[in-house]
Amino acid sequence: MKEIFEILEQNARATPEQIAAMVNMPAAEVEKIINQAEKNAIILKYKTVINWDELGEGDVWALIEVRIAPQRGAGFDAIAERIYRFPQVHSAYLVSGAYDLALLVRGKNMQEISTFVTEKLAPLEGVQSTVTHFLLKRYKENGEIFRIAKETNKRLPVTP
Amino acid sequence: MLNTKSVPIQARASLISEKVQSLAPSGIRKFFDLLSSLKDVISLGIGEPDFVTPWHIREAGIYALERGHTMYTSNAGMPELRQEIARYLEVHYGVSYHPEHEILVTTGSSEALDLAMRAIINAGDEVIIPDPCYVAYPADVILAGGAPVSVPATVENDFVIKASDVETRITPRTKAILIGYPANPTGAVISRSEANAIAELAQKYNLVIISDEIYARLVYGVEHVCFASLPGLKERTILIGGLSKSHAMTGWRIGYVAAERHFIHPLTKIHQYTMLCAPTLAQMAALEALRNGETEVEKMVREYDRRRRFMVNRLNQIGMSCFEPKGAFYAFPSIKATGMSSEDFATKLLEEEKVAVVPGSAFGQCGEGFVRCCYATSLPTIEEAFKRIQRFFNRHTKI
Numbered sequence: 064m065k066e067i068f069e070i071l072e073q074n075a076r077a078t079p080e081q082i083a084a085m086v087n088m089p090a091a092e093v094e095k096i097i098n099q100a101e102k103n104a105i106i107l108k109y110k111t112v113i114n115w116d117e118l119g120e121g122d123v124w125a126l127i128e129v130r131i132a133p134q135r136g137a138g139f140d141a142i143a144e145r146i147y148r149f150p151q152v153h154s155a156y157l158v159s160g161a162y163d164l165a166l167l168v169r170g171k172n173m174q175e176i177s178t179f180v181t182e183k184l185a186p187l188e189g190v191q192s193t194v195t196h197f198l199l200k201r202y203k204e205n206g207e208i209f210r211i212a213k214e215t216n217k218r219l220p221v222t223p
Numbered sequence: 224m225l226n227t228k229s230v231p232i233q234a235r236a237s238l239i240s241e242k243v244q245s246l247a248p249s250g251i252r253k254f255f256d257l258l259s260s261l262k263d264v265i266s267l268g269i270g271e272p273d274f275v276t277p278w279h280i281r282e283a284g285i286y287a288l289e290r291g292h293t294m295y296t297s298n299a300g301m302p303e304l305r306q307e308i309a310r311y312l313e314v315h316y317g318v319s320y321h322p323e324h325e326i327l328v329t330t331g332s333s334e335a336l337d338l339a340m341r342a343i344i345n346a347g348d349e350v351i352i353p354d355p356c357y358v359a360y361p362a363d364v365i366l367a368g369g370a371p372v373s374v375p376a377t378v379e380n381d382f383v384i385k386a387s388d389v390e391t392r393i394t395p396r397t398k399a400i401l402i403g404y405p406a407n408p409t410g411a412v413i414s415r416s417e418a419n420a421i422a423e424l425a426q427k428y429n430l431v432i433i434s435d436e437i438y439a440r441l442v443y444g445v446e447h448v449c450f451a452s453l454p455g456l457k458e459r460t461i462l463i464g465g466l467s468k469s470h471a472m473t474g475w476r477i478g479y480v481a482a483e484r485h486f487i488h489p490l491t492k493i494h495q496y497t498m499l500c501a502p503t504l505a506q507m508a509a510l511e512a513l514r515n516g517e518t519e520v521e522k523m524v525r526e527y528d529r530r531r532r533f534m535v536n537r538l539n540q541i542g543m544s545c546f547e548p549k550g551a552f553y554a555f556p557s558i559k560a561t562g563m564s565s566e567d568f569a570t571k572l573l574e575e576e577k578v579a580v581v582p583g584s585a586f587g588q589c590g591e592g593f594v595r596c597c598y599a600t601s602l603p604t605i606e607e608a609f610k611r612i613q614r615f616f617n618r619h620t621k622i
Binding site: 066069070083084085086087218219220221223 | 255270
C-alpha cells in the first residue's frame with residue numbers, strides 16, 4: 064500500500080494500470096486503495112511542480128520568522144491558526160530555537176508581502192516580532208531541483 | 224648491417240597472437256554500429272544503471288580531488304577501503320575476510336575476473352562456465368590459456384546450471400567453475416540448495432569456485448546466496464564483487480576480490496605488474512559509498528523492483544513467455560514464437576521499431592531464442608518500448 068503512495072508522490076499521473084503492474088496487484092485493487100486514501104485524507108491533493116520563474120511569471124517569496132506569545136489553554140496553536148489561514152501563507156511551521164513560527168509567504172510583488180506583514184501579521188495580538196527574508200533565488204524545492212540543465216543521457220546505447 | 228627493408232604490416236597476421244585472433248568479436252559490439260546509424264532509438268540494450276552515482280559519493284570524489292589525492296595507493300588498495308569492503312561483506316553476506324590479507328581492490332570486477340583466470344589457469348586447463356553467461360567469461364578463460372567448457376543453464380531449470388550437468392563435464396583437466404548469480408543476461412538467482420550441490424562438486428573434485436557476485440545487491444524478494452558463505456567453501460572460492468551495479472558507479476571502475484591468502488597473493492602479484500592500483504579518486508569515492516550508501520542503494524533497488532514487475536507484466540500482456548527474473552536488472556524473454564533467430568529478431572526490431580535489445584545468442588548458444596531486455600531505464604521508456612515490441616511481436620508471430 065505504501066508503495067502505491069510512493070509511486071503517486073513521484074508521479075501523480077501514474078494510472079492505476081501502471082501502478083498495478085509495478086506493485087503486482089490487480090488494477091481494480093489499486094484503484095480501490097487510492098479512492099479510499101482520497102476519502103480518508105491520506106491523499107490530500109494532486110499537484111504539479113511548475114517552474115514559474117522559467118515562464119517569467121515568478122512570484123515573490125519571503126521566509127518570515129515570527130515570535131509569538133503562547134496562550135493559556137491553546138499554546139501556539141490558536142495564534143498559529145489565525146496566521147496560517149491567510150492565503151498569502153504558503154507554508155507554516157512551529158520551530159524550536161530563536162523564534163516560534165517559520166512562514167513561507169507568497170505574493171505577486173514585494174509590496175504585497177510587505178502589506179501583509181505590516182497590516183495583517185505584525186499587528187496581530189500575540190505577535191511579538193517578525194523578521195522578513197525575501198527569497199533571492201530558488202535552487203531546490205520539495206525535492207525538485209530548479210533550472211537543472213536537462214540531464215543528457217550519457218550512457219552508451221548498448222553495453223554488455 | 225640490419226636489413227631495413229620492412230615487410231608491409233598487413234601481410235603480417237602473425238603480429239597478433241593466435242589466442243586473440245581466435246576470440247570472436249562480442250555480439251554486443253556488432254550491434255553497436257547499426258544502432259549508431261539510427262535516430263530516436265529506445266534502448267533496452269544497456270547493461271548499466273540509469274541512475275547517476277548518488278551525490279554524496281560524487282561529492283566525496285570531488286573533495287578527494289580538491290585535497291589532491293592524485294597519487295598511487297598501495298597495490299591492494301587503500302587500507303580503509305579494504306576494511307570497509309570486509310565489513311560490507313560481513314554485514315550483507317555473513318562472510319568474514321581479513322582486510323589486510325584477504326581483500327584486493329581492482330579496477331572494476333572485470334579486472335578481478337581476468338586476474339582470477341590468469342592466476343589459476345595453466346595452458347589447457349578447463350573452466351566450467353554457464354551458457355548463457357556474461358560475454359567476458361569465455362574470453363577471459365581463453366586469454367588466460369584455458370579452455371571454457373559450457374554447461375547449459377536452460378529456461379527449464381530457471382537458467383541455473385544443474386550440478387548433475389556440471390559433473391558430467393568434469394575431466395582431469397577441470398580447474399574451476401566460474402559462475403555469476405544473480406546472472407547477466409537472464410536475471411536468474413541461485414538457491415541455497417542448488418549452490419550447495421555445486422559446492423559439493425567443487426570439494427569432491429578439488430575445484431576452485433570463481434563466483435562473480437557483482438549483482439548481489441540487486442535481488443528481489445529472495446536471498447542472495449554468497450558462495451563463500453557455504454560450509455567449507457571459503458578456502459576454494461574467489462569471490463568477486465564491485466560497486467558498479469549496486470551503487471551506480473560503473474564509470475568509476477571499482478571492484479574487489481575477496482579470498483584467502485593463497486589466492487589473494489598471486490592475484491595481487493599480477494595486479495601489481497599490470498594495473499598497479501585501482502584509481503585513487505574512485506577508491507576515495509568507493510569508501511564513501513560503502514560507509515554511507517545504504518539508503519541510496521535500497522532506494523535504487525526498490526525502483527528496479529517496480530520496473531522489473533512492470534516489465535514482466537508487459538511481457539505477459541504481449542504474450543511473450545518470460546521466466547520471472549529475481550535478480551540483476553534484466554528480463555530474458557523467449558522469442559521462439561516468432562520463429563526468428565535472436566539476432567534476426569533484434570536486428571529487425573531495431574530497424575522496424577527502433578527498439579534495441581540484445582540477442583541472447585551474444586551470451587552463448589543456449590541464449591539462442593531469447594533476447595535480453597534491461598529494465599534499468601525509466602518507466603515511460605519501458606512503456607513506449609513495449610508498445611513498439613508488441614506491434615512487432617504481433618506482426619511477426621506465427622500462429
